[in-house]
Amino acid sequence: MLDGLEECVVRTSISKITKSKQGVKKYYNKASGKPMIQRFNIQFVRYVDDFVITCRSIHIAKNYIKPAIVKFLKERGLSLSEEKSSIFRLKHKNLDYLGYTFTYSNN
Numbered sequence: 001m002l003d004g005l006e007e008c009v010v011r012t013s014i015s016k017i018t019k020s021k022q023g024v025k026k027y028y029n030k031a032s033g034k035p036m037i038q039r040f041n042i043q044f045v046r047y048v049d050d051f052v053i054t055c056r057s058i059h060i061a062k063n064y065i066k067p068a069i070v071k072f073l074k075e076r077g078l079s080l081s082e083e084k085s086s087i088f089r090l091k092h093k094n095l096d097y098l099g100y101t102f103t104y105s106n107n
Helices: 002-012 058-074
Strands: 024-028 035-039 043-047 050-054 095-097 100-102
Touching (some): 050 095
Antiparallel strands (some): 024 035
């Protein structure tokens, strides 16, 4: 099931925005007139029944990724635990996962 969830998160959740299998949005820069590519850098890290998702934008996480996860789980008779789930900027809060603490670094 986590294979399907990973596919849902990394590809399907942002398909409305990107319309590409690579998970990127192509557009033209009005100022330069050059083609540009926006990468969402969605990462899905999982271990047993636990997972962490990182991406570049809280907007993308709240409006595209989380609803896709909720829908995916609901179709399978499962639900996302609101107590264990959160969306936050790593810059403002550390992430504790599997005994490791991840912090934001500007390097």
